[in-house]
Amino acid sequence: MPQLAFSRRAVLRGLGATALPAALAGCGVPAAHVPEDRRGGLDRSERDRTLSFSNWPLYIDTDEEDEERRPTLDAFSERTGIEVRYSEEINDNDEFFGKVSPALMNHQETGHDLVVVSDWMAARFVHLGWAQKMDRSTQSNVDRHLDPQLRSPAFDEGRLHTVPWQSGITGIAYNRRALGREIKSVNDLWQPDLAGRVTLFSGLDESFALLMQGDGVDVTRWTESDFHRMCDRVESMVRKKHIRRFTGNDYTSDLSKGDVLACQAYSGDAIQLQADNPDIEFVVPYEGAELWAESLLVPNLARHKANAEALIDHYYDPEVAAELAASVNYVCPVPAAREVLAGSDDQDTAALAEHPLIFPDDEMRERLVVARDISSAERRSLARRWNAIVGL
Incomplete structure (x- = not known):
C-alpha cells in the first residue's frame, strides 16, 4: 500500500475557510434542509452512459505498470458500457463540503453523481437532506454482502442514503x-x-x-x-x-x-x-x-443516479471487493471477499485473508463499535x- 501523506479522516478545523457553509450545516439551518421528495432530478442514466465519481487520492486499485489504469473501474465499464469520470479531488471533508454546499443549499446540481466522504461528514449530508435515497432493488450485492456491523449507523438507519466504500x-x-x-x-x-x-x-x-x-x-x-x-x-x-x-x-x-x-x-x-x-x-x-467508514453517497439532483447505484453494487461483488481490499488494505466492508482472497494462488494475496486489520476476527469485532455521531x-x-x- 502506498504511504499516505494525509489523513483521509480529515481534521475538523472549526470555522476556517469553509466557515459559512460549515456553520449553517452545524446549526442545522431549517432553510437548508431538503425533504426526501425534492432531492431527485431528471436521471439521464439510460441515455447517457456516464457518471462522475469523486474520491480521495490513493484510495482505489491501480495497474502496476500503468497507474492511470484502475482495473476494477475498467471492469465495470467493460461490463456495463458506462464510462466513469473518476477524479481524486477530495482532500479534506470540510473543504469538499464548502465546495458543494452553495449548490445544495440553493437546490442546484453539484456536477457530482457519486462521492466518498467520512461518515461524520456523510451524517451532515444526511441530516441536511442532501443525499438521495438509493434504490436497493437494483443493488443485490449491497443487500447480500454489506458487513452487518456497518448496516445501520445512527445517522443513517438502514443505510438508505449511504454505503461504505472502505472501513x-x-x-x-x-x-x-x-x-x-x-x-x-x-x-x-x-x-x-x-x-x-x-x-x-x-x-x-x-x-x-x-x-x-x-x-x-x-x-x-x-x-x-x-x-x-x-x-x-x-x-x-x-x-x-x-x-x-x-x-x-x-x-x-x-x-x-x-x-x-x-x-x-x-x-x-x-x-x-x-x-x-x-x-x-x-x-x-x-x-x-x-x-468507522468512509461512505459513498449520491448528492441531490445527480444526473446519473442509476449509473452511480450500479457502480456501488459492482464494488459489493466479493470478487471486486477483494481486488480493492488487496490494493488499499483497509477494513473490507464485504466479509465475503475474504474467501476470494484466501483462494488466491499468490501467497501474499492469500495471506491478506487472515489479516485482522482487513478482516477482523470475531474476538476483535466484539470490541469494535460504530460511535454515535456528533449532532x-x-x-x-x-x-x-x-x-x-x-x-x-
Whole structure:
C-alpha cells in the first residue's frame, strides 16, 4: 500500500475557510434542509452512459505498470458500457463540503453523481437532506454482502442514503521494543514511561470516541457529560506535558522516527507502518475501539443516479471487493471477499485473508463499535472545547 501523506479522516478545523457553509450545516439551518421528495432530478442514466465519481487520492486499485489504469473501474465499464469520470479531488471533508454546499443549499446540481466522504461528514449530508435515497432493488450485492456491523449507523438507519466504500479502526499504534511493554488499554497511554512520547489526533471526530471508550463510555450513546469528562482528562495531560502534540496523519512520521512511542492511529496506516518496522504494533484496546467508514453517497439532483447505484453494487461483488481490499488494505466492508482472497494462488494475496486489520476476527469485532455521531446541536460547543485544548 502506498504511504499516505494525509489523513483521509480529515481534521475538523472549526470555522476556517469553509466557515459559512460549515456553520449553517452545524446549526442545522431549517432553510437548508431538503425533504426526501425534492432531492431527485431528471436521471439521464439510460441515455447517457456516464457518471462522475469523486474520491480521495490513493484510495482505489491501480495497474502496476500503468497507474492511470484502475482495473476494477475498467471492469465495470467493460461490463456495463458506462464510462466513469473518476477524479481524486477530495482532500479534506470540510473543504469538499464548502465546495458543494452553495449548490445544495440553493437546490442546484453539484456536477457530482457519486462521492466518498467520512461518515461524520456523510451524517451532515444526511441530516441536511442532501443525499438521495438509493434504490436497493437494483443493488443485490449491497443487500447480500454489506458487513452487518456497518448496516445501520445512527445517522443513517438502514443505510438508505449511504454505503461504505472502505472501513477502518481507530486504535493505538506503538513501538513495543522501544517501550519495553505491551499496551492493552487506552489508559496505558497515561503511564509515566510515556510522558512526552504520546500523540493524539487533533480532529474532534477522529479522536473523541477512542478516548471516551478509555473512560468506559458506551460510545453508541455517549452524552455531553461523558465528552467533558474525557476533555478534563486530556486537558490535565496537556498541562503535565504528557502529550507531545496533536496531529493529523503526520503521526506516522513521529512513530517511525521514534519521536513518539505510542499514538492514536488508523488501522490502514498500521499495515504500512508494520511493513516498514515489525516492532510497530496496532492494538484494539480491551475497552474497545471505533469502527468507522468512509461512505459513498449520491448528492441531490445527480444526473446519473442509476449509473452511480450500479457502480456501488459492482464494488459489493466479493470478487471486486477483494481486488480493492488487496490494493488499499483497509477494513473490507464485504466479509465475503475474504474467501476470494484466501483462494488466491499468490501467497501474499492469500495471506491478506487472515489479516485482522482487513478482516477482523470475531474476538476483535466484539470490541469494535460504530460511535454515535456528533449532532448539529452539539457540534459548535463541543468543537470549541476540544479545539481550545488542541490549540486550533
